[in-house]
Structure formats: C-alpha cells, structure tokens
Amino acid sequence: MGENFVLQSIMSIISVKNLTRTFQVFEKQPGLLASLKSIYYRPSKTITAVDKVNFQIEQGELVGFIGPNGAGKTTTLKCLSGLLYPSSGDIQVAGYTPSQRQYQYLRQIGFVMGQKNQLWWDLPPQETFLLNKEIYDISDRDYNERLKYFIDVLDIQSIISIQTKKLSLGQRMKCEFAAALLHRPSVVFLDEPTIGLDVVASQKIRQFIKKINQEYKTTIILTSHNMTDVQELCQRVILIDKGQIKFDGNLSDLTSRYTELKTLKFTFENKVKKSDISKFGEVIFSDGYSYTIKVAKSKYLKTAATILSKLPVTDLNIEDTPIEDVIRQVYTDR
Amino acid sequence: MSFAKYIRIANNTLQEYFVYRVNFFFWRLQVFVSFVIFYSLWHTVGQSRGQVGLYSLPQLYSYFVIGYIVRALVFTTRTADIGGEIQNGNLSTLILKPIGTIQYYFSRDLVDKLFNLSFMLVEFASIIFIFKPELVFPSPKNLFLFIIFILLSIVTFFFYSLSVSFVAFWTDSAWSSRFLLGVVFVTLFSGQYVPIDFLPESLKNILSYTIYPYMYYYPVKVWLGHLSLEESMYRLFIGFVMLLITFFITKFLWSSGKRKYQSYGN
Secondary structure, three states: OOHHHHHHHHHEEEEEEEEEEEEEHHHHHOHHHHHHHHOOOOOOOEEEEEEEEEEEEEEOOEEEEOOOOOHHHHHHHHHHHOOOOOEEEEEEEOOHHHHHHOOOOOOOHHEEOOOOOOOOOOOOOHHHHHHHHHHHHOOHHHHEEEEEEHHHHHOOOOOOOOOOHOOOOOHHHHHHHHHHHHOOEOOOOEOOOOOOOOOHHHHHHHHHHHHHHHHHHOOEEEEOHHHHHHHHOOOOOEEEOOOOHHHEEHHHHHHHHHHOEEEEEEEEOOOOHHHHHHHOOOEEOOOOOEEEEEEEEEHHHHHHHHHHHHOOOOEEEEEEHHHHHHHHHHHHHH | OOHHHHHHHHHHHHHHHHHHHHHHHHHHHHHHHHHHHHHHHHHHHHHHHEEEOOOOOHHHHHHHHHHHHHHHHOOOOOOOOHHHHHHHHOHHHOOOOOOOHHHHHHHHHHHHHHHHHHHHHHHHHHHHHHOOOOOOOOOHHHHHHHHHHHHHHHHHHHHHHHHHHHHHHHHOOOHHHHHHHHHHHHHHHHOOOOHHHHOOHHHHHHHHOOOOOHHHHHHHHHHHHHOOOHHHHHHHHHHHHHHHHHHHHHHHHHHHHHHHHOOOOO
16 A cells, blocks of 8 residues: 555545456356356356546545446445455545444445345334444434434435335335434445436435535435436546546536537527528427527537527527436447 | 344344244244154154164153254254345345344344244143153253253354355355255254164264254253263263354354355345
C-alpha cells in the first residue's frame, strides 16, 4: 500500500486502488453428450469482472455506478461492502478493509439490494426492525425516534405490522430501507433500489434517498439501470464497462463529453414546410406545426436565433441529448 | 458479547414456527409414524426371542424409546437451510451484519430443539400410553453422565451439520452431500435404527473412530447401564475430542468458505 493511497484513504470515506476481481467459470457445450463429457472434463476460464479500478468518494457524496449488464458495477459494490474478497487491490471504507468484516465496520454500513430481502419473510417488518435494534445496539430512545422518522417519511405506519410476504414490492422496499438505515450508517450501498417498482413508488424511494443524503450527510453509492434514478439523485456518476471505468465525473460532463449535438424543439403559429427547417439540422420529428431537430453544439444558439427571427415561433425548448442516448453512444463507441 | 440479539433471533424463529404450525405438525407426525414402524419391528423381534444380543426386552425398548428423546434433542437442526442460502446468495444479508453467523444459527437451532421437544413430550406420552413398554431407568450417576453426553452431542451435531452445509461454498449443489453425510450416515451409523452392537465387529470398530455413535449410541448405552464408569468416561472423553475436531473443521470451512462466497443472485 503506497503512501499516497494511505493519504487518500484518510481524506476520503472510500478509497479504491487497483481493485481487481476475477471469477472462474466452467464452460459446457450444449447437449447430453457434453453433459456426460463434463463429468470427467470441465474446461474453465477466468473472467475479470473488475479490472484495476481506482476511485475515491468523499463523505456525503451520492455516486451512481452505471453500466450495462455484466459491466462489473454490482461486483464493485459487493467488494466495497465486504461481501466479496477482491482478487487484488486495496479498498478502504470508513477506515476499514471491508473484506475483514469487522463489527465496527459493519456498524457503519447499510446495504439495500433490490432483489434480496433482509426482512424476515414470514413475520411483519417490525420484527426485523426490533432485531436490528438489538444487532446494532440502538437505544430505546434512538430506536423510537428513528422509527417514527421512517414511518413519517416513508408512510409505512399501516404496513409494518403486516407479514412481509403479503406486502407489495413497493411497500416491501420502503420497509427494507427502514431496516437498513435504522442504525444510521455513514455509508449506504444501494443495488438497483427501484428495480420492479412503479413510477410512484420509485419516486417516493428517490425522494427518501435524497433526503437521507442531505439531512445526515450519508455517503450513498447506488447502481441502477433506471436513468431517472441517476439523473435525479447523482451529482457524480462512475460509468463502468467491461470491468473498467470509462468515465468518472459530473453527469453534465458526461453528456458534453460524449455528445456533440443539442436537441431543439420548436412549435410554430402556422404550418411550416419541412425544407425550411431541414437546412438547419437533422429533423427527427415533424407534424407541420412542431419540429424537433438535432444541431451541432457549436452552433445551436445561432441556429435558434435564426429560426426565431425568420419563422413564427410560439415555443422553443433546448435540450441536451437524453442520458440514455449518451450512454448508448458510449457503449457503441467501445 | 451482547446476548440480546441472539434472544431476539430465537424470538423471531419461534414466531416463524407458529406461522408454519400445520407444516410442523405434519413433520412431527412423520417422525412419530416412522418411530412406530421401527419400534413395532423391534418389538416383534424381541417378542420372538425374549432377548436380543446383550439387550433384554426392557433394554431393547428403552434403547428406542429413550432414543426418541435423544433424536429430538440432538438431531433437530436449522443448519440444513444454509446450503441453499449460500447458493442463492441469501447469506449476503446476514454476513453484512455485526452478528456471529455461527451463533445466529445456534440460536435458531436451540429454538428448533425446544419446539420439537415440546411436541415430542406429547408424542412420548402417547408412546407410553399405546405400547406400555417396560423401560429401564439409569442410576443417578448414569443419568448425570447421560445428560453430559447429550449436551456434548447437541453441540457436536450442530458443528457437524454446519460443516456439512458449508460444503455448499465449493459445490454447485449441496443437496446430495447433505443427504449422504447429514441424513444417511447420521441415521445409519449413529445407531438410531440398529444398535451398533448388532453390526459386524469390523464395522463396529471402524465406527467407534467416527463421530456418529457418540451422538446417539453411546449416550443411550450409558442410560441403559451397558458401560462401566471407566468406559463411560473414556467415551465421553473421545466424544469431547470429536467435538473439538468438528469445531475446528467448522471454523476452517467457514473462514475459507467466506472467501469463496460469491453472493449469487443479484
């Protein structure tokens, strides 16, 4: 471990240096014959899920890990939390090495997995809350105060005494959050926290994550395929692909780095000919009265001004390229 | 170490049993029925011979009837769940908490034993009422040794069963190894269905160097008074060594298994 890394570890709540995680997987050809053959011969190969990744996260940051399926974001999250041992490299979270899973460390983290329950399936969520109270040595006063807070913010009063298995996914996720945050961890890992949730439930969860981050300066690291989560929550994104970091910075920087275009949306008072618009940029939508065009970033202001001065514009919107398109662009460039 | 969390785990586990009370009832029913079948079989053998090997009829009946209590105390466990939890990744939520995983399962096991024991007492009364077997009772000295042996067996079987479940860290499916090592070997080689005395001498010798007879056969033999004080103390000592070996194997499998754990499923 170098001196720089030690210094960064002191300054940042999370420091990752040259993190690599490999998995050995067995290969099998399709069919019965191949199954028989696999009894005495099973070829295997090593897959590098995370490859020499480096980054630091400061206290109170809300960072989004984004990437396609199999990119390595969940593996990174599992290494950060201590679920997986790194194959090589160093990780420091809140001054601890996560894979050692020391109790002092585990008291400082919370983990919500969109596809795993920590709530006892056959019992009401409040039984899990009471268990966590004992596990994390939460005093009666703190427990009552925090539970009241979660009940108010997440609106879960009516469901905490119903068997977990009888709750809807959205209700369950709210209770999962309450269970994971009762001990007020300083670092929270969220793996696909809104997966499978409807628009209303997702929004509620996002508001809650934002509130916790702002009120308690909780450091939050989340993975999500839902770009609304990332756009609404994360000031900083780490884009990971094939186990390597392709981008680490502000979401707006990601957009400007990977897109050369702006989207202009016009609505006109009268019907306008397509040929009058297409000379300014690529038309991607038109119905005669409304047009959407893509224009080079270097000249979008001039283009907008020209159209405003020459045509009867009643409404104009200038937008960045949607984040989904930006990310698609990044992956197609690889 | 705070015990409050383990008491709460026991509390939650107990509540789970009340949710699945019908399932538990049928589980106990199958244990009872299988006992009745085996007891009837040995009863028939005993009636036709008067004495079977070293066993008088009351001793033969006691071997199985007292063994019924031993089975409920020693061989009931929740550690069988762990294999599945390792393979579907559900262990993740547990190992990220400041709680001892082994202590967590021991708390659950104790509740499992308590619940089984409460049902077993009713069943035991039914067995006495239906079969009216003539039983032998131990001297106070043997009763004391029997209790010590049973406590030892409970802990030994817990670690043994835990280590069998930990095989799931290295295999794609833990079901077959669990069935062979945790069910077949335990039931056959501990003497639950056939007293070890009735096995060939060579097999009996080999088994005396394994963990299995120390969890059922020798404790029941102490109850029956078949072992001298020296022999009882010697078997207790070997049983204790078996416990230590099993404990260290479990610790080793757990510490290396944690490194292998891949937290599948998310």
